[in-house]
Amino acid sequence: MxxxxxxxxxxxxxxxxxxxxxxxxxxxxxxxxxxxxxxxxxxxxxxxxxxxxxxxxxxxxxxxxxxxxxxxxxxxxxxxxxxxxxxxxxxxxxxxxxxxxxxxxxxxxxxxxxxxxxxxxxxxxxxxxxxxxxxxxxxxxxxxxxKSEPEISLSKRETEVLKLIAQEFTTQEIADQLFLSKHTIESYRKNLISKLGVRNLAGLTRYAVEKGMLE
Amino acid sequence: MxxxxxxxxxxxxxxxxxxxxxxxxxxxxxxxxxxxxxxxxxxxxxxxxxxxxxxxxxxxxxxxxxxxxxxxxxxxxxxxxxxxxxxxxxxxxxxxxxxxxxxxxxxxxxxxxxxxxxxxxxxxxxxxxxxxxxxxxxxxxxxxxxKSEPEISLSKRETEVLKLIAQEFTTQEIADQLFLSKHTIESYRKNLISKLGVRNLAGLTRYAVEKGMLE
DNA sequence: CTCAATATCACGGTTTTCCGTGAAAACAAA
DNA sequence: TTTGTTTTCACGGAAAACCGTGATATTGAG
CATH class of the missing domain: 3.40.50.2300 (Response regulator)
Incomplete structure (x- = not known):
């Protein structure tokens, strides 16, 4: 044995x-x-x-x-x-x-x-x-x-901004928090909207919540 | 035994x-x-x-x-x-x-x-x-x-509007869908924002998603 | 019946978001 | 080292959201 x-x-x-x-x-x-x-x-x-x-x-x-x-x-x-x-x-x-x-x-x-x-x-x-x-x-x-899922990947900054957007902060407030220009944050907004295939703030927020990005 | x-x-x-x-x-x-x-x-x-x-x-x-x-x-x-x-x-x-x-x-x-x-x-x-x-x-x-939760209750219409808001429809679009004036929908937006204690569209959307209001 | 809640509508003004278009610097990967 | 991605910034205009401050009609519960 x-x-x-x-x-x-x-x-x-x-x-x-x-x-x-x-x-x-x-x-x-x-x-x-x-x-x-x-x-x-x-x-x-x-x-x-x-x-x-x-x-x-x-x-x-x-x-x-x-x-x-x-x-x-x-x-x-x-x-x-x-x-x-x-x-x-x-x-x-x-x-x-x-x-x-x-x-x-x-x-x-x-x-x-x-x-x-x-x-x-x-x-x-x-x-x-x-x-x-x-x-x-x-x-x-x-x-x-x-393969059918295009695998959306967000960069660190994009993720960071998206989180803040979904937490009800305005573009200006986010810019202040991150010490960036409000134009920069607006760019991120636009990119996120087209990248995630949504129409507006509601879509962005929904994405963030559903992906469990908020604590 | x-x-x-x-x-x-x-x-x-x-x-x-x-x-x-x-x-x-x-x-x-x-x-x-x-x-x-x-x-x-x-x-x-x-x-x-x-x-x-x-x-x-x-x-x-x-x-x-x-x-x-x-x-x-x-x-x-x-x-x-x-x-x-x-x-x-x-x-x-x-x-x-x-x-x-x-x-x-x-x-x-x-x-x-x-x-x-x-x-x-x-x-x-x-x-x-x-x-x-x-x-x-x-x-x-x-x-x-x-007991500590004040138990926020929304009326039928409020729920209906909130769902549509969270689904990325604009005020005008919702008004058209429900055959109501856009002013009416704006009223609901305001009420929902104060009722739910949120600041903006992001907060409304988050509430709707987290409460599982969107199939 | 009465009163509170709900549902509907209106307007003007301010803020914020959304859209197009563009670009420079930093950085990482090939 | 060239190329692609990321990060950063800018402007102007249109659209939408937000805010205050109303009003009227319906309805359901007491």
Missing amino acids: NTPFSIIIADDHSMFLDGLTSILAEEKSINIILTAKTGTQVLKYLRINTDEKIDLVITDINMPEMDGVELNAAIKAEFPKIKTLVVSMLEDAKKIKILTEANANGYISKNAEKAELLKAIKSILEGQNYFSPRIKQILMEAMFSA | NTPFSIIIADDHSMFLDGLTSILAEEKSINIILTAKTGTQVLKYLRINTDEKIDLVITDINMPEMDGVELNAAIKAEFPKIKTLVVSMLEDAKKIKILTEANANGYISKNAEKAELLKAIKSILEGQNYFSPRIKQILMEAMFSA
Whole structure:
């Protein structure tokens, strides 16, 4: 018999953490070394116990302090030998894309059955990545739809001005705050309006609010 | 020894369901009769197997088809003897309030530890309701903060005009659409601005978006 | 019925936004 | 180093929003 695999689990919801632990405790080939509620806790552990061989980190995406995406990136940068499996509530195309680009070894949804979870873990521990058909499909769709979206990107200043505009400041007030000419701010207004494809202040404000740009 | 308690668990996330099942399987005094992914499944089961004695239904709030709040209400209406324990991701004051008013027997967050879950289940099965101190506190705060909010109410027309304003229509355009004078729309603008305590179009738009007035 | 809230309309004046058109300097990427 | 993006500034005119200060008619609740 081989030595059991060592894994770490990170999820901010205790109950889910306990549940996962309980499921995996039944597996003789798996040793749960640590359960954590934030990405930082996991990283801290890995940095201190460098001699301990960890095979896999299972992580949620949504966590306080350091989320699963960041944690995955950090692990891949500092401990490239450690495999990662991301488990998430939502099937977020963008995050999945980022994760695949950051070499995560697997991604499954919390909608997945216990059987699929075990299958994913086994695949990854054997050296194969695991992305369910459903996830692959979402990824593909995101690729195509991404092309239809012209991907509006705003510069730092543009973002800064837009925020202030949406916060009910007038052109003059913004100019004063940023120590710029009011003509400059007017330029930004115009650019933003054409760039974002809106008609007026209402459109600008709506964009800012919907993109969550205001605190 | 008493006969074990019969419980049903409902949660749309398989993995959580499996986890919970795994945790509770360790308890000899608990028999898991059914696990379901929607509230309707649970209700259907209860209606068919009326002879089977169910002690407790553990349910998530966020589920497709029929959520935990509705499920709780339905159970309390049709099967008042069955106890309910609601488990939720978020600590939503409004929903907690509704649930307590609908006589749910307990509410715990998924942030809760396994120990608290077991404590809640035991309390409820022994006939006592269980709401954690944290939940009680949130409930209290909601009560007070509800009173402090002056509750701005807009008339039908005001709402209608505000929606159009936030959708980038000008005063003249709105007047044309509603077959009103532009002066009338200007009056509404003024009233809305003072009523909502904002400075300009940006504030109006922000209010509309944040209140979810625009589909 | 009465009173308050709602809905409608009006005008003149000020401020702000919107539009077109242009351009120079700084900076980063190729 | 050339090229593209970002940041900065300028002017004039048109359009729209904002402000104050009204008024009248309808309507719904008490």
